Amino acid sequence: MATDNPMRESETPETAPRSGRALVIPRFGGPEVMEVRDLPLPVPQDDEVLVRVHAASVNPVDYKTREGQFPPVGEAQLPAVLGRDLAGTIETFGTRAHYMVRHGDPVFAFIDFDRGAQADYVIVKAIELCAIPDGLDMTTAAAIPLAAMTAWQGLFDHGGLQSGQRVLIHGGAGGVGQFAVQLARWKGAEVFATAGPDDQELLRDFGVDRAIDHTSERFEEIARDVDLVFDLIDGETRARSWGTLRQGGILVSTVSEPDQAEAARHGVRAAPRWLARPNAAQLGEIGDLVANGTVKVRVVQTFPLDQAAAAQQAQAEGHVSGKIVLTLV
Ligand SMILES: NC(=O)c1ccc[n+]([C@@H]2O[C@H](COP(=O)([O-])OP(=O)(O)OC[C@H]3O[C@@H](n4cnc5c(N)ncnc54)[C@H](OP(=O)(O)O)[C@@H]3O)[C@@H](O)[C@H]2O)c1
Structure with missing residues (x-):
């Protein structure tokens, strides 16, 4: 400027x-x-x-x-x-x-x-x-800004997602979820994402490796040994997600404080509750990814x-x- x-x-x-x-x-x-x-x-x-x-x-x-x-x-x-x-x-x-x-x-x-x-x-x-x-x-x-930076901070800052890792994103067709699935693909992760039946095609368009219909499929029977669960839904979805993680994997929620005792029982980690924060450098990187067509x-x-x-x-x-x-x- x-x-x-x-x-x-x-x-x-x-x-x-x-x-x-x-x-x-x-x-x-x-x-x-x-x-x-x-x-x-x-x-x-x-x-x-x-x-x-x-x-x-x-x-x-x-x-x-x-x-x-x-x-x-x-x-x-x-x-x-x-x-x-x-x-x-x-x-x-x-x-x-x-x-x-x-x-x-x-x-x-x-x-x-x-x-x-x-x-x-x-x-x-x-x-x-x-x-x-x-x-x-x-x-x-x-x-x-808010949705994309929540996705960025959840996946990378709190979840530490790396290229080659496997991630399960719940609510992948929503405001945060759409940025999350595309950013995870850009990072080089293998992406499993849940959404309703009408959004399965959309998830595939965004490049997810396995779109899961949460109304007709059991995600825990499809996504196994994942490194990161990015939970945008909470409740029963969270409860059923612990077992999808590999030992030492991590659950990151945008919705509520995960139960650390439950995480420990499964031999996995849970990021403490966090709120997305302004960060102009991240916003600039995301803007570039949108401008060059990587993120829609x-x-x-x-x-x-x-x-x-x-x-x-x-x-x-x-x-x-x-x-x-x-x-x-
Ligand atoms: N911690 C933070 O800083 C932070 C920042 C941003 C957002 N959030 C929170 O994160 C959550 C998600 O935000 P958002 O903006 O992405 O919300 P959103 O745009 O409303 O998206 C939620 C998506 O989840 C889908 N969904 C509902 N139930 C589902 C299930 N059981 N399995 C899979 N998908 C399901 C919805 O579609 P269908 O109903 O058609 O399935 C919808 O597409 C909200 O609770 C929000 O408050 C927190």
């Missing part, structure tokens, strides 16, 4: 708006608690930028946060703006960000949970954002911001074969 930047902190264009819409939860509850409010534009400090958001993806964390089921956002954090990832253009920036960006640069980002992404204007830290690769539209770019991004539905309730409902009902995105511009 920019080095010869003509704009400095506080050089907000005369025409810049003073406020923008944001999807706010004033309290925890059902979809009815959500409000689209007009909020004053935040002012970026130091290494922060203000992004004009064009699109922001919908993730299960949105409805979990709204319901009060996402511990990092408690009563003390309310009112809160929902959303964790976005794509947009640089509006303004703080003094220490000027060497990185210029007004109008297209960027995408996964932001920390002290802010919300489903808003017209969002403060993003320079370390959270990355330039959108050439040729990627805003809706596609917005679908990437599947956006199945878009909604305008004022239909966020319908978007969350579609996400919560399940059977999502890809990503749902809110469009703001």
